[in-house]
Amino acid sequence: MTQELDDSYDVVVVGGGAAGLNGALMLARSRRSVVVVDAGEPRNAPAEGVHGLLARDGVPPGELLARGREEVRGYGGHVVTGEVTAARRDGDRFTVALADGREVRARRLLVTTGLVDELPEIPGLRDRWGKDVLHCPYCHGWEVRDRAIGVLLTGPVSVHQALMFRQLSDDVVLFAHTSPRPAGEEAEQLAARGIRVVPGEVASLEVADDRLVGVRLGDGAVFAREALAVGPRVVARADFLADLGLKAVEHPKGIGEHVPAEPTGLTEVPGVWVAGNVTDPSAQVGASAAAGALAGAHINGDLVMEETRRAVDALRDPFSARSEAAVAELVAGDRRHGL
Structure with missing residues (x-):
């Protein structure tokens, strides 16, 4: 298992639970360059088994995540161990900083960091x-x-x-x-x-x-x-999003904090999606995985539309600086996927 990070990805997924891995799976299967950065602190680690999950009822949480990581890597996605400490906008991209000093850039962010239970x-x-x-x-x-x-x-x-x-x-x-x-x-x-x-x-x-x-x-x-x-008070793991102007707020049910988002997972910050318990504290593993898949699909769709707009610009004016940059990025994306 490699812990190396590329300099840049289409999507950085912060959090490697069910939501993050399923989001990454959808993106990798769409031929996106994606990395999952996971701190290795799943909320359900103390549980003996995951229940209410069709066809996998009772599977140990660690086994479920190990299989998910293997599947993401099988489609070319990266999964690395690390703690994200900050994220900032860098032009039309994001720069994500890790506790060990590494940084990685991304066109989009999917945040699936979950919650902390205050017992x-x-x-x-x-x-x-x-x-x-x-x-x-x-x-x-x-x-x-x-x-x-x-x-x-x-x-x-x-x-x-x-x-x-x-x-x-x-x-x-x-x-x-x-x-x-x-x-x-x-x-x-x-x-x-x-x-x-x-x-x-x-x-x-x-x-x-x-x-x-x-x-x-x-x-x-x-x-x-x-x-x-x-029923513990829950707190979203979202402090690292402060530089983007995104923070957790009180949940309407009074159970703690969450990061609000649209049904697709899109937050109020363009380019940043959330999924799983960080936004829906009551979501079980199956619901979190489904939310991650939905967010991943919408992120891919958003990137497709951005690339299409740039391709149209290049078609209309192939000699403009903007078009040249668009073509260069499209070519770079094709090379990442071996096209």
Whole structure:
């Protein structure tokens, strides 16, 4: 596996998860020069398997990504390990800077850097994250069906989360923790579904034989639980986009930050697309991969139209400086692909 970067690409993909790799796959299959720069910190790394993904249900996250990298390289795409620290506009292109000092230029950017989960500071919780401390009923719910499930009240979607896990088990408890107890319609919904609300701050998790066995409150009371659902605040990995005037904003659902974009992934900054959890925090692996493919297709289409405009200019005035530059770039692109 090479870690060498060319000086310039049609597209630099920042982030090598499902969204980034599928976007790169679409671009490479369209004979675009593309590189995926990945820091190697996938959000789902703690999980044993990826679920809800047709024909690949249960595949370990690392195996899925390894296969994706192989497929991208099979079509001539590059995948390198590195952390992108900055991106700036450089004329009609972008310059992307890596932490190790390398730089690479691109005509377009696809950002698929995902999110960081800000977990509550409860002893034992982080160690169980992705095992029996969960957040998504579709990703991990089947694996904890019919067990004693706790839900930690952390934000505006926690009651909905409790109702979703109630579909999987008759024994669901909502721990109010440091939040006010639900009231009004939410309290009525919980009562109607038989979900008990336990007041009091959660002090720690009880673990035995490498599995969750209980939730301990500050007063010492322990509630036997085999799984705990937590809805963490999420923060988009997007600081490196600041020089482009693009930054993460609060998500409408109040769950954290994301980078807003059009349905195709195009952001407010021309030439920059996003896909996956960095823009859609609730997207599972399949949805993220599909969003990456959609963004990749639209990036290719955008490049086709740019090249067509330049080719038309060259046809109309083959001796203009602009046309000469356009022809040179088209020739260079053909050479990159061995034409």
